[in-house]
Amino acid sequence: MSKIVAKFGGTSVGTGERMRKAAESIADVVDAGDEACVVVSAMGKTTDMLIEEMEKVADDGPRDEDADEIVSMGERTSVRMFKTALGDLGVDSFFVEPGDDDWPVVTDEAGEVDEKETHRRVQRLGERMEDAVPVVCGFLGETDDGTLTTLGRGGSDTTAMLIGNHLGADEVVIVTDVEGIMTGDPSNVERAKSVDSISVDEMQDLSIRGAGVVAPSALRYKTNGMTVRVVHHEHGDIRAEGTVIEGEGTSTHLVEMRDEPLAAVTVAGRSVIDTPNLLSRLSTTLGENDINIYGHSTGNDSMSFFVDQNKGRHAEKLLHDEIVEDAKFSSVSVREDVAMILVSGGDFIDTPGIVYRVVKPLYERGINIIEIISSVTSIVIFVDRGERQDAFELIEGALEAYEDE
Template sequence: MRVVAKFGGTSLGNGDRVERAADSITAAVENGHEVAVVASAMGSTTDFLLDEIQYEADEADRAEIVSMGERTSVRMLKGALSARGVNAVFLEPGSDDWPVITNEHGEVDVEESTRRAKALAEQMHNDHVVPVITGFLAQDHAGNITTLGRGGSDTTAVMLGSYMDADEVVIVTDVEGVMTGDPRVVEGARNVGEITVDELRNLSFRGAEVVAPSALTYKEGDLSVRVVHYQHGDLMTGGTSIEGEFENLIDLQEDRLSCVTVAGRAIRNRPGILSELSTALAEEDINIDAVSSGMDSITFYVATDVAEEAEALLHEKIIGSETLSSITVDDPFAVVRITGGDLQAEPGIVNDIVAPLAAEHINVQDVITSATSVAVFVDWENGEDALGLIQDVFED
């Protein structure tokens, strides 16, 4: 089994943890697995180095300076593996076998990086070598050091796992996989055995520090990615398995939708109002397709054939309420949904999506976004035209 194991800064935070990491790698190698290692800077070294740059350093100098954290880690870990009799080598930008190459725009050169990663995988197989690779760092075609941004070590690991045709990527960190909640805040938080990439990406963009969102874009469906705690000690078991892959999809929902809007004074300051209204619909098996809210209103998008029933149910909640004042229904609307793992990383993506609609005088009723999707609501009669215009954006 071919495995890429990434060790985060906390998991290499001191000599004892480096020893623990080396023990787990050695055990996997002795059990017949091919292991490539990606190492982050020890502890908070990168943050320390960045904080100590008190002068106006250009990007090239900054990259050289911050690379020292990862350069130290791979030497420490390679040494610990060699002491255990493991045939290990460390790789950093400038090494002959260095695998991660970027182009003149600072973006990963997929073709060249894939070629190098496959050559490295072949060397692992033929020479029974364990490469210990600096995470976060890359090298351009001129030999200059570049970086992959915050969370870049996760990106290095999943990228190489994909390009090397690995069976699994194991992210070794300071959490016991993905938890049901932050154990520092909620009691009884427990490990989630499995989670999809879409679920985790949404959590990651909203504060969950488990796997860098940029890394998940490199995960393909047949590549297993697992998160384990550094104290677990076994690379091959435990933790949380991240399932599936991002699907880039643009589609037009077939059913007509109606927007049912409830208005009220300072509705945002009324605790439980959203639950109260949505529960009334749920009790009658009315599905809510989407929800948007403003300063003094909440809009539910529901199928047009149940809109009148929804209006009647929510009207009952308005009568006698001091907060709610009125309800209205408008229809029919179409929704175009754009789903993709890279959306959050593309500045101006929402503008890119809606600008062509404005140019064709198509009114946008609503836009609802998440970390991995954008839903654009337009008049029903404009649905097909909107779909075509948005498809053109992504084809370009």
């Protein structure tokens, strides 16, 4: 017997017929002797519609607490429909929504999951699951004192993975409107193909960059023992092949330091910012000479490349050759003994204040930041090599404190 959590996204329950087909796929696994828990989203684009329309009913839009109540109606409707369909198929089920004693997803006011209380509640749900299929509202949460919250757009994926994690489920199936994870968004790129498997880290990257098929916040709940599959609703079979997401998710940030010293090679000149093709020219020259670039930044009047220190002087000569005939550029310089610290994390772009948290302890210790480069999934900080150990420990400490909050 397997314990399965099946999440049906808006598209998979977008019509009554699809809802019925989804319920049939659950009836099949229950008939086969497995235990199932259903997580369901609002039908089709209901949430979009509610968000858009509720803005028009009050002069300044609805108050926050009213907005959550209104938006929750999408999922609250879906669970009732799904239970009706299961009942008609002879499957015992019950639905849970915020406000119920057995409502599983507990968060703080901001929608951050309270793992301890959620765990306790999910265990209760697990006990009831032995006799009947729970149908859970995706996307919604509730605070300790009963205030309604949400897990953010696309949050039903998070509900499913969260419940799967705390339930110790064998499998979480994300049922959607594509044949699994594709090489690109099929609504946008032609010839996108589905892949058989993808690592949780790759999926996290894709998801953060906008592949809405699985919400980024869901992946942190992926455990090694829990298979996660993404399948198309058209098959009417949650056992259908799709894409398997492999590995273990993490919600923590990783701080790494590069041991080897780096050099910052900088081209200065008043026209850096408006010289077309400069970046391409200089980086091609470095690449052709087998010089790897660990980081790059462009300012108004300078362009820097971070390269291995033992190649710094060679890089300097090469870049100098590139600009020497051009009066717009004044000089090339090399700063040695630079250290690189890399902070990465799956939910980086959704973490407000993360740059502040990384930078603040360095400022307080008087450590100068030579360069800071921030991207969707990482922050790279370059500091003087003599200060690298201190900087590393301070950043690690700051992130640990943040994760413990």
